[in-house]
Amino acid sequence: MNKTEEHIHSTGAFALKPSPEIDARVREFLNQQLAQYEADSQRLFITTVHSAVNPVVTFSQDLNALGNDTLEWGEVQSHDSEVTGCFSEHGRYEETLRVSRPSIREVEGLMQKLLDHAKADWSN
Template sequence: MNTIDKNAADVDFTLKPSPEIDTRVREFLNAKLEAHGTDSQQVYITTVSNAAEPVVTFSQDLNALGNDTLEWGNVQIHDTAVTGCFSKHWVYDEAVRVSSPSVREVEALMQELLAHAKEHWNS
């Protein structure tokens, strides 16, 4: 399952969702994901109940994850044993798993987004 960073109580920055924030998030992420040949609405971070008998319990595109990251003011850490990045929504299948970005790369990207928003969108 996904876990929230242990520093959640120390959150000093959040941005509430809005059409303007959504656009900024999409533009930021798409610029970063261009090197991977994809965009934030074509990659889904998907979690299953367990790896042995995978049943999808959560799936979200990276744009939505970016908006959540800003709303929470925190980067979500994922258990890579049950979470992966895929090209189809609500699908946990090796045939549609993307090799790049990886889950850890997505977490780093969300950290970059949060830092960028704190510095440039905090008005």
């Protein structure tokens, strides 16, 4: 059994526990996918505010961390595009720092690709 297999939960549902090996695989996969945007998974951030009217940041994480969370949970998280965006700086929600691509929906699609890839290639 390799290290990746050791990190698969035995609950019947697919999930991978965080580890340095999984983190490296997530980063490599996401950066290959993000190359078309000339972006890096550790330099793009999903940031959420509590209200679009009075935006105060409630959560922010880089795409690499989101990818690791996606694999740990075994599902892709849905984001409300009214209060969540993709930004070039952690913890910031200014329009001048918002990136046009990838969009939130593209990020969700990317996380689904990651999950599908991990299920097919990292669990056997």
